[in-house]
Amino acid sequence: MLINALMYDGKSSKEHKVVMEFTFGRRVLISSHNIDVALDEVSIESRLGNTPRVLNFPNGIRCKSTENDKIDQVLRDFGISKSKAYKIESSLALTLGSVLITIGFIWFMLTAGANYTATALASVLPQTTLDEVSEMSMNQLEAHYLKPSKLSEAQKNIIQTHFDLLTKGENQYHLHFRASPEMGPNAFALPSGDVVLTDELVALSKDSEFRDILGVLAHEKGHVVHKHSLRMAIKTGVAGVIIGYITGDVSVIATMVPTILINSSYSREFEREADAHAVKELKKMGISTKYVAELFESLVKEHEGLENNNSMMGMISSHPLTSERIEYFKSYSQ
Amino acid sequence: MDKLKDETSEDKEKVVPYKTFEFKGNGKEFFRIWIVNIALTILTLGIYSAWAKVRTNRYMYANTYLNGSNFEYNADPKRILIGRIIVVSIYALFVLFYQQLMLFKIAAGIALVAFIAMPWLIRQAVSFKLRNTSYRHVPFKYKGDISEFYAFFLIHSLLNIFTLFLIFPYSYIQFKKLLLNHSYYGQGKFNFSGRTGEAYKIYFKLFLWNIAFLLGVSLMAGLVTSTGIALLEALGITLDMDALKKMLSPEIITLLGSIFLLFSYFTFISWQKAFADAYFSNFMRNKTTLDKAFFRGNLYPFALGMIGVSNILAIIFSLGLLYPWAKIRYLRYKLEHTYFICQDYDQFESEGYEKGSTIGEEMIDFFDIDIGL
Numbered sequence: 115m116l117i118n119a120l121m122y123d124g125k126s127s128k129e130h131k132v133v134m135e136f137t138f139g140r141r142v143l144i145s146s147h148n149i150d151v152a153l154d155e156v157s158i159e160s161r162l163g164n165t166p167r168v169l170n171f172p173n174g175i176r177c178k179s180t181e182n183d184k185i186d187q188v189l190r191d192f193g194i195s196k197s198k199a200y201k202i203e204s205s206l207a208l209t210l211g212s213v214l215i216t217i218g219f220i221w222f223m224l225t226a227g228a229n230y231t232a233t234a235l236a237s238v239l240p241q242t243t244l245d246e247v248s249e250m251s252m253n254q255l256e257a258h259y260l261k262p263s264k265l266s267e268a269q270k271n272i273i274q275t276h277f278d279l280l281t282k283g284e285n286q287y288h289l290h291f292r293a294s295p296e297m298g299p300n301a302f303a304l305p306s307g308d309v310v311l312t313d314e315l316v317a318l319s320k321d322s323e324f325r326d327i328l329g330v331l332a333h334e335k336g337h338v339v340h341k342h343s344l345r346m347a348i349k350t351g352v353a354g355v356i357i358g359y360i361t362g363d364v365s366v367i368a369t370m371v372p373t374i375l376i377n378s379s380y381s382r383e384f385e386r387e388a389d390a391h392a393v394k395e396l397k398k399m400g401i402s403t404k405y406v407a408e409l410f411e412s413l414v415k416e417h418e419g420l421e422n423n424n425s426m427m428g429m430i431s432s433h434p435l436t437s438e439r440i441e442y443f444k445s446y447s448q
Numbered sequence: 449m450d451k452l453k454d455e456t457s458e459d460k461e462k463v464v465p466y467k468t469f470e471f472k473g474n475g476k477e478f479f480r481i482w483i484v485n486i487a488l489t490i491l492t493l494g495i496y497s498a499w500a501k502v503r504t505n506r507y508m509y510a511n512t513y514l515n516g517s518n519f520e521y522n523a524d525p526k527r528i529l530i531g532r533i534i535v536v537s538i539y540a541l542f543v544l545f546y547q548q549l550m551l552f553k554i555a556a557g558i559a560l561v562a563f564i565a566m567p568w569l570i571r572q573a574v575s576f577k578l579r580n581t582s583y584r585h586v587p588f589k590y591k592g593d594i595s596e597f598y599a600f601f602l603i604h605s606l607l608n609i610f611t612l613f614l615i616f617p618y619s620y621i622q623f624k625k626l627l628l629n630h631s632y633y634g635q636g637k638f639n640f641s642g643r644t645g646e647a648y649k650i651y652f653k654l655f656l657w658n659i660a661f662l663l664g665v666s667l668m669a670g671l672v673t674s675t676g677i678a679l680l681e682a683l684g685i686t687l688d689m690d691a692l693k694k695m696l697s698p699e700i701i702t703l704l705g706s707i708f709l710l711f712s713y714f715t716f717i718s719w720q721k722a723f724a725d726a727y728f729s730n731f732m733r734n735k736t737t738l739d740k741a742f743f744r745g746n747l748y749p750f751a752l753g754m755i756g757v758s759n760i761l762a763i764i765f766s767l768g769l770l771y772p773w774a775k776i777r778y779l780r781y782k783l784e785h786t787y788f789i790c791q792d793y794d795q796f797e798s799e800g801y802e803k804g805s806t807i808g809e810e811m812i813d814f815f816d817i818d819i820g821l
Binding site for chain 2: 120122123124125126127128129162163164165166168174176178199202203204208209211212213215216219
């Protein structure tokens with residue numbers, strides 16, 4: 115078969131119009147330049163759209179031809195396999211398949227995939243690692259926001275007993291009583307299982323047995339059980355990679371975008387999950403959810419009052435308190 | 449373009465034909481290559497990414513034509529993969545020591561070694577890009593000395609720290625000289641003769657344009673909002689702010705607010721980047737020669753700015769699917785507004801192909817560092 119090409123000798127930028135002849139004896143001839151080589155010595159680059167095909171001959175000679183279809187025909191005739199990548203790119207079904215794989219993968223990583231990966235990662239990561247990371251953040255918090263608790267021993271004892279009952283048989287959990295005027299009424303859990311409870315929150319409790327505080331602690335345990343911090347990190351990371359890749363040129367800010375978007379939308383999902391966990395635990399212990407619902411109501415009031423004081427509370431609180439969540443607890447309190 | 453002809457005819461007795469670069473790729477074709485690249489990269493857990501990079505670059509280069517001949521990208525994906533593995537492993541080691549094992553001294557050691565190696569790695573990346581690019585089977589080449597890179601980064605980082613980056617345009621010119629004045633096409637030598645004063649002028653112009661643009665946009669936004677409210681009031685509709693506040697919880701307002709801010713930010717940055725790109729591309733082209741041949745840039749900043757903005761909007765609203773189209777559109781504009789004026793395209797003698805390390809290139813790639821070649 116005769117195929118038109120441009121030939122370069124690799125010594126200068128001169129261009130020669132030539133005709134390549136592929137013979138049945140598996141040889142390639144360019145008679146105008148006395149070239150006669152075995153087909154197997156010529157490396158033919160894979161096809162890429164309709165760009166000129168590159169054929170590298172021995173001695174640094176290169177030919178380029180736009181007659182891609184003819185070259186494919188030659189490859190078929192001589193039983194040389196075509197590039198797999200081009201096969202996929204040129205097939206409509208496989209291209210659509212690629213779109214589906216990509217979208218599916220991204221979707222999966224932002225939803226269920228983050229949970230699987232978090233579980234997998236958590237089982238691979240040694241508990242000591244989680245502990246050390248938590249210890250770091252705990253030290254940070256201790257240094258800046260947390261002060262020793264001023265609760266009475268009696269109060270602490272009641273709450274501690276609740277907590278021990280809640281975490282019976284699992285020794286990774288530890289409860290820390292702290293005062294924090296900066297954070298105000300708050301409770302949070304670190305991935306290690308360390309749960310911090312502020313005096314300010316205890317002060318809001320209207321139940322002498324602190325069954326409302328128990329609800330909050332059960333909620334915090336839910337965050338740890340469902341590995342929310344790890345899942346959040348994975349989702350943020352995945353979204354960051356995607357946004358960074360797609361926007362490419364504006365990557366400076368791209369890493370911040372997912373943090374902002376995800377923090378605000380996913381934190382609600384996590385709160386709901388932790389709430390569900392709290393309801394489950396409270397039910398198991400036979401304690402009504404009405405106490406924690408009431409505590410949330412007084413928190414909302416406290417929050418509204420604090421908003422005018424320009425307090426840190428609104429900024430730090432990771433628990434968006436909505437009437438929806440209060441209703442949720444109330445609905446289980448019969 | 450008339451001006452262009454005048455200039456060239458004054459320079460030479462004979463009128464030398466100027467040729468624009470042509471780009472023959474199209475969005476549909478590139479979309480397929482792009483999406484298959486991503487899917488195969490996912491399925492192979494990232495290993496295919498090296499082949500993906502080569503296919504993408506080959507597509508871009510092979511579709512770039514000058515005087516009827518196209519460019520070639522010759523990088524070997526296997527070597528790229530090795531470079532990638534090395535860069536990712538070093539980064540992973542750093543993260544492991546820094547975030548997981550808390551062995552800060554070892555992590556700092558890794559960071560220090562990487563920092564010291566940086567000028568070398570950047571030179572490697574420049575060299576990689578050039579030696580893997582060829583035109584008519586004659587490769588480009590970088591011959592800059594490594595000591596010059598160390599001298600440049602040492603001197604200019606200190607200068608910029610002490611002058612609070614006021615000297616940056618000077619550093620820009622010096623860096624471009626460091627890159628271009630040691631670049632070769634075959635035995636043809638590139639020469640960049642841009643002056644510091646000209647760079648200052650461009651930065652100053654861009655600064656003024658940005659201020660004017662930001663003012664213009666805020667003015668427009670204010671005008672639109674106030675006329676909108678006035679219009680509503682004229683129609684007898686009053687906005688009940690309290691009712692609105694009750695309807696939207698603070699979280700939703702923050703979410704909407706941050707989405708709006710991000711959106712404006714993306715739009716502005718894309719505009720600004722493309723706008724500046726046009727200025728600097730023109731400047732670079734107009735001041736660069738290859739032996740006796742020379743380049744001309746004829747990019748319109750407003751046109752490229754509009755392409756940049758419409759591209760980012762298209763990408764956002766298509767959830768990324770229009771990325772290949774946008775990328776090609778941008779590249780096409782830049783290439784088709786670049787001219788090359790050359791007497792003889794056959795004159796360049798090749799010095800042959802070289803092989804070298806891929807680590808620098810992959811480091812640049814991984815951390816998304818723009819060396820602006």
